[in-house]
Amino acid sequence: MTERVELAHNAAQRRVPTMVNGKPQIPYLGVGKYQPRGRKQAPPVRSSKDYPENGDKRLPDLETALRKCGLRDGMVISNHHHLRDGDRVALMMLEAAAKMGVKDLLWFPSASFPSQKDAIGLMEKGVIHHIEGSMNGPLGDYCTQGKMRGMGVLRSHGGRWQAIQDGEVHIDIAVIAAPTADAFGNADGSHGKSACGSLGFALADSTYADHVIVVTDNLVPFPCVPWQIQGNNVDYVVEVDCIGDPAKIVSGTTQITRSPDRLRIAEFVARFLRDAGIMKNGFSFQAGAGGIALAFVDYLRRMMKEDGVKARFVRGGSTKYLVDLLREGLTDYILDGQTFDLDGVKSIANDLRHVATSPFTSYNYHSKGNFASMVDAVVLGATEVDVHFNANVVTHSDGRLLHGIGGWQNCLFSGCSILGLPSFRDRIPVIVDEVTTLTGPGEMIDVVVTERGIAINPLRKDLLDAVKGSKLPIRPIQDIKTEVEQICGGRPARPKLGDRPVAVVKWVDGTVLDTVWQVG
């Protein structure tokens, strides 16, 4: 990047670029302050006369399909990440493009994974111009070291839908890996040797992209049921031997952490939900697949049984632990955004009460409401949190990209957003004066649970009152911070970050919340 980047202070007092990859940006204005206008985007109108009447849209290989979709320099091409670190389709697509001699693509995955590190070579060769989507591991380092030609754009799952729907990102060609599909393009994620459960992350791509290609290693005769992706949106279907490595798509059985400190945090979180009166008949919660979140579900399950409490719905990332709740009648439904283990995949394939959702139903902020704000409590992680409850989830405290945002930002709209964190990791305090990268505004974060105590955001007087008289170790966040700094031998030095933006963090409404700066 040679152009000079103009920076502005946004409403969170963070310096953010006003132009990103040649497009003007709106700096973050505050929660709920930006009013979108205009109409949603739409793909071109098509006619059935141009598609085979017998519904057979098969082509022999991906390169042919890309050619027929008119792939050329500078296009935006997308993938979903339901196959996680086991995915083979994204690289198959990028390598086909390289073979065709195409340059300067914008790769727009719903998330990237370490196994896709070969994308670095394709960026060096000029095939990919830049990536918009979460980056970690080698791709994250490549971006933070300032080697990518364009700026990275990190969006939440809901924010990605919003960007596509609002026309911030126009997908030219979506390539959708499908564990099961028919020749018409109907596709499903919960069956087949590469089953991954939900295909929700691919739904926006299939609806809004100019061209859609389905790639499957399990072609079934029409109809493919259920059709999470509708063939009516699909141009071509390509059959391949293998779309991914099953061992890396889902884990066997996810194991609960044995770390006593993490178990303690998980138990505090569960007790907090119980003692604050959130755990009651008909309630709902969401928990991810991290060690603390899994253990939390197990503690909560026992407390729900003891108190005879049943949830109306729980939201996943589903795992065995959510599936157990469903089987034991402790929840009526699982509303599942992605499926992490074999128990989850089996359950979503066989149990009508285990429902696949999409970022549209769950998270999209630019719509007529979404599920996230209807959830009573959510348990999340973070890399850092400051004394005003602002939190960072995308960078390590040395500024390197570490995680995508995932559904994290979207989940903050729940009735009670809880961060479960160890108070320090490897001597590095987690509660800091100022977060390295702002990912969630403090006004949205209600409770920080550490092994040394529970801090409640002073804005939530209702929660502070609700747990008065309980045995929970409620402490001011500053108190925990001071104690940890004593243990760690003083405040950590702040690592020096560069002054060149390499990526931006978007808020759920598409405004720019913060900047990731070049490191090293």
Add this chain to the structure above:
Amino acid sequence: MTADRKSAEAGHSGKDVRSDLHVAIEPRDSGGIELGLESRVGPYYGEAILTQARHVLETLGVKNAKVSIHDEGALPYVIAARIETAVRRAGLANSHKALPEKIAPPAPSAIDRLRRSRLYLPGTEPKYAINAGLHGPDAIILDLEDSVHPAEKDAARTLVRNTLRAVSFGACERMVRINQLPLGLEDLAEIIPEAPDVVLIPKVEHPGQVTQVDNMIAELKVRHQINRPIWLMPILESGQGIESAAPIAAATENVVALTIGLEDYTADLGVVKTAEGRESQYGRTRLVNAARAAGVQAIDSVYSDVGDMEGLKQWAEAARALGFEGMGCIHPAQIPVIHAAFAPSAAEIEKAQRIVSAFEDAQQRGVAVVSLGSKMIDPPVVQRALKLVARAKSMGLA
């Protein structure tokens, strides 16, 4: 260079190592200190580590050496201990110690305090110590004996010393298990100045071993001006130890409890240790009896299957029924199970409370005989009820 100076190292590093560091030191004849640092937390604490390392080397009188540190996020008290160990092993140290800042010690420990659970912490593994107190055992044990490799005894001693100085264990009683005598006496010289609350003496077979330890502690307490009790808990781990249980329990007034080491005891008997523990029933009952005779607590061994909470519960309930007042634990998850098992039942507490109020009522009226309804209550029953109610209160049950 003199003959006894040599290159040396201490501590651990590597991808899977947490909260520790590796220090390598090469003595030199001139050129000052050449300090190298690689650290997982370099951007945050790199400068602080270098400053601390220079300070520790200066305190220990090291003038010329190459020192390479590979840090995995160790806390300052660990850094000091590892550097000191490396310097001593290299034969470069003067008589000073590189002591970390001392935190306020907890209140002295009462002779008959609750000792339901004691959590074992290996003496050379810094990562377990820092949050151990949070899990709420009645005591933590910093172990210098079986969990420490013979070649690491010096390192463990220095680390345990620093741990006692710098780590807060909250309301836990701080215990140290020293090595079998005579090595254990060297341990005492290093750790007694930091005033642990209880010293566990392993493999005790006769009362003389207890008095030897007690005398040395007394001497060290005077020398280091320590004015708080340091109690003793002999561990009986052989047929001979069990046979001498009564004189061992009465060896000095500083003995607060007897405990048993079942692995070694069953090995000594030549029997297999089973989950039901029938093979050690005699030894354990005899220990309880000897402890009661001397007016000290009887504490059981550990339950070594950390995955089997039901087995632990049954073991602990059976131990309480035999007269034990607590047992050891090797994982924090065992603590709540043990505490529940050693807690008196609601019915026991209620009955004791009724006896206590009858006693108080009798005292107020100046009557010597305590009666409950038509029943006369014997003084030992009153005493037991008073003790049980006090216990229940300290457990938060009454």
